[in-house]
Amino acid sequence: MNIRKKAVSSLALLALALSGTGVAHAAQTSVRIGYQLPLTGNTAQYGQDFKVAAEIALKEFNASGRLPVPVEIVFEDSRSDAKEAVSIARKFADDPSIVGVLGDFTSTVSMASAQVYKRAGLSQLSQTASHPDYTKISKWQFRNITNQDQEGPFNADWIASQGYKKVAVIGEQTDWGQSAVQAFEKKAKENGIEVVFSEYFNRGIPDFRSLITKVDRVPPDAIYGAIFYEDAAQFLKQLHQLGVKAPVFSSSAAYNEQLIKLAGKDADGLRLTSTFLPTVDAENVRHFVTAWKAVRNGEEPGQFPAQAYDATNIMLDAVARTYPDATRDNVRQALAETKDFPGVTGSTTFDADREPHKSLVKVEVVNGKFEPSAH
Amino acid sequence: MSASATKSYLFEAFPVIDSYYFQQLVIGLSQGMTYALVAIGFTLIFGVLNAVNFAHSEVYTIGAVAGLFVIGAYAPPLAGVVLLVAAVGAALGFGLERLAFKPFRRFSDEASLKSRAMRESTLMSSLALSIIVREGLELVMGSQMQPVPFNYMLNTPIVLGSITIVSGDVVIFAVSASMLIGLQLLLKKTRIGLSIRAVSNNPLGAKYSGINVDRTIVSTFVLGSMMGAVAGLLVGLYYGSVFPSMGFAPGIKAFVAMVMGGLVSIPGAVICALILGVSESMATTFMPSAWADMVPYLFLILTLIFFPRGLFGGGRERV
Numbered sequence: 001m002n003i004r005k006k007a008v009s010s011l012a013l014l015a016l017a018l019s020g021t022g023v024a025h026a027a028q029t030s031v032r033i034g035y036q037l038p039l040t041g042n043t044a045q046y047g048q049d050f051k052v053a054a055e056i057a058l059k060e061f062n063a064s065g066r067l068p069v070p071v072e073i074v075f076e077d078s079r080s081d082a083k084e085a086v087s088i089a090r091k092f093a094d095d096p097s098i099v100g101v102l103g104d105f106t107s108t109v110s111m112a113s114a115q116v117y118k119r120a121g122l123s124q125l126s127q128t129a130s131h132p133d134y135t136k137i138s139k140w141q142f143r144n145i146t147n148q149d150q151e152g153p154f155n156a157d158w159i160a161s162q163g164y165k166k167v168a169v170i171g172e173q174t175d176w177g178q179s180a181v182q183a184f185e186k187k188a189k190e191n192g193i194e195v196v197f198s199e200y201f202n203r204g205i206p207d208f209r210s211l212i213t214k215v216d217r218v219p220p221d222a223i224y225g226a227i228f229y230e231d232a233a234q235f236l237k238q239l240h241q242l243g244v245k246a247p248v249f250s251s252s253a254a255y256n257e258q259l260i261k262l263a264g265k266d267a268d269g270l271r272l273t274s275t276f277l278p279t280v281d282a283e284n285v286r287h288f289v290t291a292w293k294a295v296r297n298g299e300e301p302g303q304f305p306a307q308a309y310d311a312t313n314i315m316l317d318a319v320a321r322t323y324p325d326a327t328r329d330n331v332r333q334a335l336a337e338t339k340d341f342p343g344v345t346g347s348t349t350f351d352a353d354r355e356p357h358k359s360l361v362k363v364e365v366v367n368g369k370f371e372p373s374a375h
Numbered sequence: 376m377s378a379s380a381t382k383s384y385l386f387e388a389f390p391v392i393d394s395y396y397f398q399q400l401v402i403g404l405s406q407g408m409t410y411a412l413v414a415i416g417f418t419l420i421f422g423v424l425n426a427v428n429f430a431h432s433e434v435y436t437i438g439a440v441a442g443l444f445v446i447g448a449y450a451p452p453l454a455g456v457v458l459l460v461a462a463v464g465a466a467l468g469f470g471l472e473r474l475a476f477k478p479f480r481r482f483s484d485e486a487s488l489k490s491r492a493m494r495e496s497t498l499m500s501s502l503a504l505s506i507i508v509r510e511g512l513e514l515v516m517g518s519q520m521q522p523v524p525f526n527y528m529l530n531t532p533i534v535l536g537s538i539t540i541v542s543g544d545v546v547i548f549a550v551s552a553s554m555l556i557g558l559q560l561l562l563k564k565t566r567i568g569l570s571i572r573a574v575s576n577n578p579l580g581a582k583y584s585g586i587n588v589d590r591t592i593v594s595t596f597v598l599g600s601m602m603g604a605v606a607g608l609l610v611g612l613y614y615g616s617v618f619p620s621m622g623f624a625p626g627i628k629a630f631v632a633m634v635m636g637g638l639v640s641i642p643g644a645v646i647c648a649l650i651l652g653v654s655e656s657m658a659t660t661f662m663p664s665a666w667a668d669m670v671p672y673l674f675l676i677l678t679l680i681f682f683p684r685g686l687f688g689g690g691r692e693r694v
Contacts, residue, residue: 045517206616230519
């Protein structure tokens with residue numbers, strides 16, 4: 001593309017953007033938010049959960065009458081594919097009625113689309129992207145989940161407090177998995193724990209037995225896994241099949257009711273951290289759990305849907321505070337000013353780096369239920 | 376008990392070999408057997424058509440899903456589930472052939488039968504069908520893993536000295552061995568076996584000597600898909616989870632095993648499947664397990680370069 005063409009196309013884009021903001025200013029008959037998430041493909045179950053949670057939040061918000069006009073969420077299916085996500089990001093960025101975006105699910109995909117939002121100047125709030133580099137991309141990236149630089153050290157302290165000296169670490173071979181393992185290992189070493197084994201596996205492999213046999217050759221006092229619930233279920237089943245007794249700690253990604261359905265009694269004793277427990281005795285948590293159970297045949301929500309519910313509410317709150325002047329810049333400003341937002345995953349305040357500060361709770365699977373850990 | 380923490384009598388009997396390697400060998404063999412289970416039906420179908428049936432992975436998945444459904448609805452004993460799933464597999468094979476393969480065999484003149492384009496179009500049609508089925512399953516059941524009822528799971532540990540296997544290993548070994556032997560008997564001793572071999576060898580010649588090529592192809596699909604569906608069921612029960620994309624990885628492994636085995640040799644594919652399984656688990660010892668997953672592809676490349684006819688291919692055309 002030569003310079004003239006470039007100039008023409010950027011002028012055209014500018015004109016489009018100007019006319020777009022013009023419309024938004026003049027009318028604001030409805031406000032639209034984009035949500036990019038995997039609704040099909042291998043990770044669809046996570047995206048479907050997010051969608052249900054976001055719809056609960058949106059319905060409540062629109063029913064509350066806080067804004068005279070309805071807010072609309074446009075869901076786009078990214079399939080957890082970075083290429084797909086970038087086209088969705090462009091689509092959202094080119095649509096002047098979209099004032100903020102939620103998503104995506106994985107760190108890799110969120111960071112790929114973040115590049116588009118950075119150029120377009122559109123705020124992106126991810127409910128789950130916990131790679132430390134995500135919010136470093138630009139001032140437009142927010143998240144409401146604790147990043148691995150918080151979660152990893154928290155787990156390393158927990159394991160140290162239990163007196164375990166030799167730890168084996170396994171993590172999935174993704175951007176997120178690597179950041180989780182590195183953050184954990186750094187703090188573990190500072191705590192005087194010896195990391196006797198550290199390896200990555202490919203997400204979704206059915207058979208962990210070779211890896212487990214290799215881990216058990218060491219053998220460690222405890223195992224830490226940067227692992228999602230499906231892999232965790234397979235891992236735990238096969239771990240106990242092979243008779244390994246070392247206790248397993250995990251990041252919050254393994255927190256899902258399905259883990260217990262898949263692994264049964266093999267899930268017992270798994271310890272993990274979370275920002276959310278459905279059993280917490282608070283008005284908003286009870287409310288969310290009831291609403292969730294009503295749409296999900298009595299299933300209890302895990303941490304991820306709770307994260308999505310809060311992310312949607314934080315975004316809606318920011319939009320409401322800017323109305324009737326909900327432009328992209330104003331929404332970003334309002335998001336950045338979010339302070340002590342009372343969510344089901346604890347209260348959220350964004351710091352200068354657009355990171356939330358949340359307290360983590362220790363959870364343990366006891367007799368087939370996620371309970372606050374006694375350890 | 377811990378697999379390698381304690382010295383066992385096996386360790387003492389073979390002091391040179393650490394029981395760790397025995398355990399890895401056993402794991403590798405059991406993984407290899409799950410690949411072999413898929414490879415048998417896959418290779419059989421390839422034999423008669425000389426075209427890859429990409430939808431075999433989905434037959435495998437539907438076999439597992441159907442099994443889960445049967446278990447949920449009627450909870451019959453395992454043998455009953457296997458028989459019902461085999462019946463589902465047979466129906467799938469019939470339907471698959473009708474939808475994705477038969478339309479491309481409309482013309483039976485010599486030129487069309489020899490045409491590469493005709494074969495290659497079935498490659499695409501089976502791939503298309505496989506994508507449609509997988510996405511359809513994801514829409515209906517979601518892409519998450521469905522748990523298998525615990526009493527149907529084939530993963531009760533069996534401890535043999537310092538080695539641990541699970542009940543599923545025994546079942547899968549028995550099933551794949553009987554599939555292999557049964558299939559060889561069928562191919563060598565029965566009329567339908569004879570016509571399958573004839574079509575596989577030379578479709579045109581078979582046609583001219585009065586063999587009903589169409590019917591032979593259909594029965595091969597029925598047979599191969601029956602095995603594919605049972606494979607999916609057993610592996611699903613073995614790992615205790617069923618999900619729409621579960622057929623993808625085993626499909627690739629079966630494909631590699633088939634190519635390594637020389638495309639049309641079923642025993643060759645089985646042996647290569649076992650080699651794949653063992654090398655994957657052994658490779659885990661020497662390299663990160665994320666890398667060990669690449670071993671099959673390495674084998675595929677090595678086979679294509681150094682054994683273009685496959686390891687057990689005999690005098691057929693190049694892979």
